[in-house]
Amino acid sequence: MNAFTRKTISSVCPVCLKKIPAVLERKEGAEGIWLSKTCQEHGSFSVPVWKDRFDFIEWTEGETPLSCEEEAFCSGDCHSCPSHLQDCCCVILEVTKDCNLRCPYCFAYGGNEKEYPPLEELKKDIAVIAEKGGKPLLQLSGGEPTLRDDLPELVRFAREKGCSYVQVNTNGIRLAEDEGFVRELAEAGLDIVFLQFDGTDDEVYRKLRGRELFEIKKKAIENCSRHGLSVTLVPTVVRGINDEELGSIVDFAISCFPAVRAVHFQPVTYIGRYPHGEREHITLDELMEMLCVQTGIDPVSLLPSRCDHALCEFHGTFIVNRDGKLVPTSNRKYFAKKKRSSASENREFVAGHWTGSSEDLSREVSESMDFDSFIYNMTHRSMTISAMAFQDAMDLNLERMARCSLLVYEDGKLIPFCGKYLTPMEESEK
Secondary structure: OOOOOEEEEEEEOOOOOOEEEEEEEEOOOOOOEEEEEEEOOOEEEEEEEEOOOOOHHHHOOOOOOOOHHHHHHOOOOHHHOOOOOOOOOEEEEEOOOOOOOOOOOEOOOOOOOOOOOOHHHHHHHHHHHHHHOOOOEEEEEOOOHHHOOOHHHHHHHHHHOOOOEEEEEEOOHHHHHOHHHHHHHHHHOOOEEEEEOOOOOHHHHHHHHOOOOHHHHHHHHHHHHHOOOEEEEEOEEOOOOOOOOHHHHHHHHHHOOOOEEEEEEEEOOOOOEOOOOOOOOOOHHHHHHHHHHHHOOOHHHOEEOOOOOOOOEEEEEEEEOOOOOEEEOOOHHHOOOOOOOOHHHHHHHHHHHHOOOOOOOOOOOOOOOOHHHHHHHHHHOEEEEEEEOOOOOOOOOHHHHHOOOEEEEEOOEEEEHHHHOOOOOOHHHO
């Protein structure tokens, strides 16, 4: 496990965001692998990126460094980049800056502005996204997108323009309080509700969202289920607040199956709004260990991304049997790490596992199931558990960002997520 020693990469200064050299290295007396860098103006910085809970070399097998040409081309400023090294899987479109919460943690600074771009302007944006992004999975986001009464019209227009799937990223408040609005979204062709869901205890919501929300989340799921909308639970994981809730979140998801078809964990990233001075990262492998310990999931069922960089994501696919147990269908022993998937292949995989049917679930999963039964269960009884470890100004690795397939639309450009929301660290935070 300890064969890795050092690798040269590029990052940015966390204060001025200027591109600077960096290294991934083992530091004497410190656990795991660290990203270390020095800015001539603002000093030296170091942050853990892998805690050795799993073998780093094995996990990242098949990842190639940027070529000299690619390295020279990548400036570190995604807003000025005319090209990108990965195609588009998903595109985020912010449809409002307004929000009905003001969460202490928010990558998009939601609630700071009462900004509502005109409907026709957003339709033009969607048309551009459909063309430039190759008819991607479109994520309508904010702020809180459900504050727009015309959101169903945007969903319908996106489907008309050929976006392969349409998703709404939401805190769920309006979906809980306005079932008619949920019905309108379903009728417009919405595929996925990406529901902010941080735990099964209101104390978690008071700390992360500023108010009690657990009953609201449950009601939102009920309304979505009633109208055939698939729900993905999206917990932001913060050390000391809800890092011990992973198992209960997965149990809750299973109890809500098939309305809930996926759980997508996001370890907190220090971009946008967050408590001043806080920088307690949870590495991807550390999150995997927490998940496996709390759920009993075999680590071998969790796989790295074949589309984005291996350090960005893990995912596992499971079948929910009649006893409410997760039966893994993914296995890292048989995973072709060196075979990369295209963004379009990844999009079909993601959306295919985050959406689903509520048809007859009477068939039982068994180790000896025939091929037809396996296909049926994967279609109707599958659940995905995944995570995305976004980057901030401290741990940014340009090799990862250069191959990002999750893009944000802004002023005619498709910008990698971590580049769009990258937030400079104040010098007082050092």
